[in-house]
Amino acid sequence: MNINLNKKVVVITGAANGIGSNISKNFFKEGCLLSLWDVDFKGLKKLKNEFPNEKQSDILIIKCDVSSEKDINNAVNKTIEKYNSIDVLIANAGILNPYNILENPVKEWDDVFAVNTRGSFLCAKAVAPFMKKNNSGRIIFASSFAAIIPSVGSAAYAASKSAIVSLARVLSAEFGPWNITVNAYAPGMIPSDMSKIDSLSENRKNEMLDTLSIREWGKSDDISNLLIFLSSKYSRYITGTLIDISGGKFSVQFSKHARK
Numbered sequence: 001m002n003i004n005l006n007k008k009v010v011v012i013t014g015a016a017n018g019i020g021s022n023i024s025k026n027f028f029k030e031g032c033l034l035s036l037w038d039v040d041f042k043g044l045k046k047l048k049n050e051f052p053n054e055k056q057s058d059i060l061i062i063k064c065d066v067s068s069e070k071d072i073n074n075a076v077n078k079t080i081e082k083y084n085s086i087d088v089l090i091a092n093a094g095i096l097n098p099y100n101i102l103e104n105p106v107k108e109w110d111d112v113f114a115v116n117t118r119g120s121f122l123c124a125k126a127v128a129p130f131m132k133k134n135n136s137g138r139i140i141f142a143s144s145f146a147a148i149i150p151s152v153g154s155a156a157y158a159a160s161k162s163a164i165v166s167l168a169r170v171l172s173a174e175f176g177p178w179n180i181t182v183n184a185y186a187p188g189m190i191p192s193d194m195s196k197i198d199s200l201s202e203n204r205k206n207e208m209l210d211t212l213s214i215r216e217w218g219k220s221d222d223i224s225n226l227l228i229f230l231s232s233k234y235s236r237y238i239t240g241t242l243i244d245i246s247g248g249k250f251s252v253q254f255s256k257h258a259r260k
Helices: 018-029 041-048 053-058 069-083 106-134 155-178 202-209 220-230 255-259
Strands: 009-013 033-038 059-063 088-091 137-142 180-187 242-245
Touching: 009 018, 009 069, 009 106, 018 033, 018 041, 018 220, 033 041, 033 069, 041 059, 053 059, 059 069, 069 106, 088 106, 106 137, 106 155, 106 180, 137 155, 137 220, 155 180, 180 220, 220 242
Parallel strands: 009 033, 009 088, 033 059, 088 137, 137 180, 180 242
Antiparallel strands: none
16 A cells, blocks of 8 residues: 655644644655644744754744634635645644533633634634635544543543544535545543653553553554545545544453453
8 A cells, every 4th residue: 555645735733742743743754745733833843843954845834723713714824825735634733621520610611622622623614615626635633532431520621522523524524525534533542741641650550551452552653644544545435433543442341351
């Protein structure tokens, strides 16, 4: 299978750090033209400097708050001005404000939905007209395993990520006639600044690993590899779905028993 994404224009939100920066680097390796958005512009500049100098023209960085329609429309216009097309949107930007529900301030709840759900909606709405013009496109939303099984203390996050799954299903039908696929993916346990897995006790880490069929932490490359496939011509018949990329988390009730 020869996945050829050379010169495809790929928008990646939340690109400056963590999984987003890894996604950016892996799509760059595929020869893509990148439009990287993040509210952390300093982080974007640092990331861009990690790419070869002779390829800097293939990377556009834009300060963008995905909860702002104005920011998103500005970012789309700059992307079209530079590349004259948008082939792939990866709505990766997301935040987590953990609270038990009775302690959850309304503003914190709204902030999570503004970035995670509203941001995905606004980005898709902004790029879709250009994809329709090309009669082709890929829209990929970062959901979460929390949309499958939520955790105590993360109601806003789980609800926002569940909403993205329904959004992907509806948009897959609305955009399907123009050969635009819309999917969501649900990462499991990947060490990152958001998950804070590295700060957990060894006992807690072992408890969490025991829930996995593949008893090891996920890697950012695992996510990138899936997204590269979903962005390719080989995924043309996959749309309106949530792809679980969690190492088989809770595939059975007590997966650790299989190792005895």
